[in-house]
Amino acid sequence: MAWDYPEKLREVAANPRFIESEVGLLRLIEGDGKLKSALASGDLIAAKRDIDKERTLYIGSYGSPACGDYMTLFLLVNNPTNSVEKISYDNYGCTSSIGASEMGARLIDKIKQFEGGVFQKREEKGQFQLEPLILNSGILRELSDVDESGRVIKSVPKEKHHCSVMFEQALRNLLKALTHGDIYGSLLSEDQKCMIDEVDGPLVCHCFDVHEKTITRLFQSIDKELHELMARGESDLRPDDKEGIVKYFHERVQESTKAGGACGKCHYDRSPSIEALILREFPNYNPKGDDKVVVRAEHKEEKPYFALPFFDRVKLIQEAIDTFVRPSLQRDGGDIELVSLEGDTVKVALTGACATCAASSVTMAYGVQQILREHVYKRLDVEHIG
């Protein structure tokens, strides 16, 4: 589909001024074969090279061509003056990704100040974290079309936010070089792995390399946005619609980071799943004292059905069948057996007296479906197999 980009973004993407091939910062480390081949193969995550007594070249990369886009950011920093002397980047990506890289570079070029301008040091639990101050949200604002009064009249399409976020991610990786030196994807040391876990949290989406903190960082703005939408009556969601809210968060996370957009395993299978993160960060969306969910109440963890691992889901269904269906069937000399759970489809077989009654199997399946939808999960379908 054709994206409706702001003119500003198009203009910026069409006239980049900080392309590394033109700026040529890499020429400063001409002889460094290891670094160059790591850059060419896309293995480099972060690196740091002292050029002379005063200047250091910092490099940070993010993404990969196989995933659709990548970028590498180069900053030449003058240490005594704490200023960025030169900036450049490589970008393989769509118009929105190129535009964001260029805008990020322009912002840094304007600010110049390294610590306190490009990033800040923040103390957390006795440890220092380096946080970027040039963020995707700011870049997106700069890329929007505005009218004379500065009101945004066209912004970067929501679906493309995950492309523009490359810049912030590359900068985050670059900052890791300050504390941990060179980091190669294929040669991550245990120490560096721990550091990445500390800074970014555990890996959630393996396809797009999205870590926990990248996801939870987004929650606040999504939360705010959703509250505003609800307040204006522009959202169909109600505060007690836990499932709908989780889905909304999930969609927004995916739009912004791609997380969960490929294999989908991080939805449920992995720990922590995206859904679990959302519920963990926003326990207040969990309606308390929900006595309708009889079966679920027995579980200590208050996870919704669809965020549970497969076996727990089967268990819930089994329990609901045992509690609500089986007794009445057995009274009539029949029985029911849970055969399989495929996606949201529950397959059951009727046995005993019910098995031979063709008409009743359809009605039964419908009845069981109603019960499971009420007590376990409202999207379940029940099929009877003969």
Place this chain on the structure above:
Amino acid sequence: MVIRKYSRPIEKIVYMDNNATTRADPLVAEVMVHYLTEEYGNSESVHHFGGDLRYVEDDARENVTRLFNGNPANLYFTSGATEANNWALRGVMKRAKGKHIITSTVEHPSVLNVCKQLELDGYQVTYLPVTMEGVVELDALIASVREDTSLVSIMYANNETGAIMPIADIGNYLKDKKIIFHSDATQALGKISLDVVAEHIDLLSFSAHKFHGPKGIGGLHIAPRKRIAEGAPWRIEITPFILGGEQQDYMRGGTMNIPSIAGLGKAAELAYLHSGDSNQVEKLRNLLEQSISEQVPGVIINSQNARRLPNTTNIIFPGAEGESIVDRLSEIGICVSTGSACSSKSLTISHVLDAMKVEPSCINSVIRFSLSRYTSEEEIKYVIHNLPKIIEKLRNYSGYTRKRGG
């Protein structure tokens, strides 16, 4: 309603996205206007003004089936290939004894997604892999046939790469088996010659807008029976998909879309008349490929060694991202498409190139050019004049040229 112009003013349009859709021939538009405003009756009516319009249907059936040596009586009009594919798969499987379907990994979503749905309904589906050239292999198909196989659905030609599947071989293999053979010929019809009799295709789907007809009309050709070597002919059973009135022998409900059917018929008639043009189209396609290969280093042409549609070329430009290429070409009026993940809302890469095991680092650098009989040599030159500069620029942005020591 006002006709909205393009969001961005473009003086020149060079349309090379004919596998997505084509320009309707002005003669097609002319007949359609006639049946919308002059002879606008309902062909099911008893009065002559309406009822006589059956001649339009008959005419169209005649013209369309001539393109694939079908029988006019066996053609059913649908809203397009998507509906025809849905109908073929669901309609056959509903009646089928066996629950197994064979299809390929490179089918159009209108086949793949129906298959996925059928799997949820308890059917079993084998998705055949393709070669690196993007072609299904007969041997693989033979190896996956089972006792309970009821349907084989293999597209005639692939929309992304243009690769033509070994349909005649498959048809020949299946011809004396009680297995129904469906082929989605949407991309092939009007571009190459096909023959449902010689190639033993039981069900064939197509869409008019892929060969200069109107959008929203197409059809399913259903051979009524198969002649299995010995014994009586075997009936091909298929249930209707869209239920409604008594139109088309109760097989497909809905008021006959006479203007579109007339447009489809006209488009088919013109496609038949212009079938000699495909040589010229192929020459231009080859010129485009050759010039790009000469002027842009490192390009890879997908399915180049396969039998291909004459109008299609699918090219990898390593180091330049697909959506960026499309976007920059679009700024100067050139319309092409890409399989890049960024261009799709779902962020997923092309399932076709993935099935062909295209290098992951290249899969987002793919551009498809698809020509038509309207494409001129001057347009090819316009592309060749502009494209290399764009690729060079994007490769410069990505550092590709530098990294390759260029």
